Amino acid sequence: MRRLITISVLMVSLCLGSYAQQDAMFTKYMFNTLNYNPAYAGTRGYLSMGVLHRTQWWGIQGAPHSQSLWVHSPVKNDKIGLGFGLLNDIIGPTNSITANVSYAYHIPVGGLNRLSIGVQGGIMNWRADWGKLNHEETVDQAYNNDMTPNLWLPNFGIGLYFFNQDKYFVGVGIPHIIESDFRKGDDVTTEMWARQYRHYFFSAGGAIPLDKSKNFIFRPLALVKTVALLSKLKPNDDPFGNVGAPTEFDIDLSILFYHAFWVGASFRSSIEKFAGNRSSFDSADVWVSYFFNNGLRIGAAYDYTLTKLQQPAQGSFEVMLGYDFDFKEKKIATPRYF
Numbered sequence: 001m002r003r004l005i006t007i008s009v010l011m012v013s014l015c016l017g018s019y020a021q022q023d024a025m026f027t028k029y030m031f032n033t034l035n036y037n038p039a040y041a042g043t044r045g046y047l048s049m050g051v052l053h054r055t056q057w058w059g060i061q062g063a064p065h066s067q068s069l070w071v072h073s074p075v076k077n078d079k080i081g082l083g084f085g086l087l088n089d090i091i092g093p094t095n096s097i098t099a100n101v102s103y104a105y106h107i108p109v110g111g112l113n114r115l116s117i118g119v120q121g122g123i124m125n126w127r128a129d130w131g132k133l134n135h136e137e138t139v140d141q142a143y144n145n146d147m148t149p150n151l152w153l154p155n156f157g158i159g160l161y162f163f164n165q166d167k168y169f170v171g172v173g174i175p176h177i178i179e180s181d182f183r184k185g186d187d188v189t190t191e192m193w194a195r196q197y198r199h200y201f202f203s204a205g206g207a208i209p210l211d212k213s214k215n216f217i218f219r220p221l222a223l224v225k226t227v228a229l230l231s232k233l234k235p236n237d238d239p240f241g242n243v244g245a246p247t248e249f250d251i252d253l254s255i256l257f258y259h260a261f262w263v264g265a266s267f268r269s270s271i272e273k274f275a276g277n278r279s280s281f282d283s284a285d286v287w288v289s290y291f292f293n294n295g296l297r298i299g300a301a302y303d304y305t306l307t308k309l310q311q312p313a314q315g316s317f318e319v320m321l322g323y324d325f326d327f328k329e330k331k332i333a334t335p336r337y338f
Helices: 002-014 271-275
Strands: 048-055 065-075 080-091 094-108 114-128 150-164 168-174 200-206 216-226 248-257 261-270 283-291 296-305 316-324
Touching: 080 114, 094 150, 283 316
Parallel strands: none
Antiparallel strands: 048 065, 048 316, 065 080, 080 094, 094 114, 114 150, 150 168, 168 200, 200 216, 216 248, 248 261, 261 283, 283 296, 296 316
């Protein structure tokens, strides 16, 4: 059973059947927006940095675990934002490390509203060690050519982020535009191979004060992730034209108490679930975060899996550590809502 699960996770990671999304998934995505939208760089108004670790389907051998690091800050009177992101994603015998540098330009559009236009460039190292798999029979011919592939794949991304830091935001991000082929050199005879698909992220949220003093802030958020947005425009003979990955969505509701303690709950599922396709509810999640007076912030999240994987697994969890600066005021600023 464990070997079967490991192989299933591996197949997901390679997207040989094109039924899953590839980008690393985080429950506390609201604190890691730079990961999927370069236009977010510098929008917090001060230097912000953090790290986030996720262990998915704890208890299953070969299950994904990911680490994300980000740093971003405004410059030039807050008109320009610069950022750096590093993402490490391990699934079974495969490992990808992605580094990106982001640039965003912030345009005032009336009052406290801003439109941020962002671009990023970076590189991903994707590698695998098929020798780590336990084969009951002869190694599959697809692995014979190279048991330890190691690829360097450059890429770039774009994003838009319209926001009012105290009230709302709407964003769209495409972290990697180029759909890189994981085959090496002139090896075009392999019938099944993997590709880094183009992912689209749509996000929106608001901050609603529950009292006049704003000691209690209600914050609803939504994130939609899709891969197959433009797949129907590809030629019929394109093996990557029929993308079966579901369009996923995350709905998050949280309350910020006294600008320090955050408690939230979220739900993750797929839009295709309501259209009768093969998608299913993914997880129900809870999370907490605390902002200290010195700028330090910590957080944790737990996902209860709503699929059959909950039987062999123990759910998923995340831990976060971050720090915020405010050089203008020479002190730590009040935590931002987005």
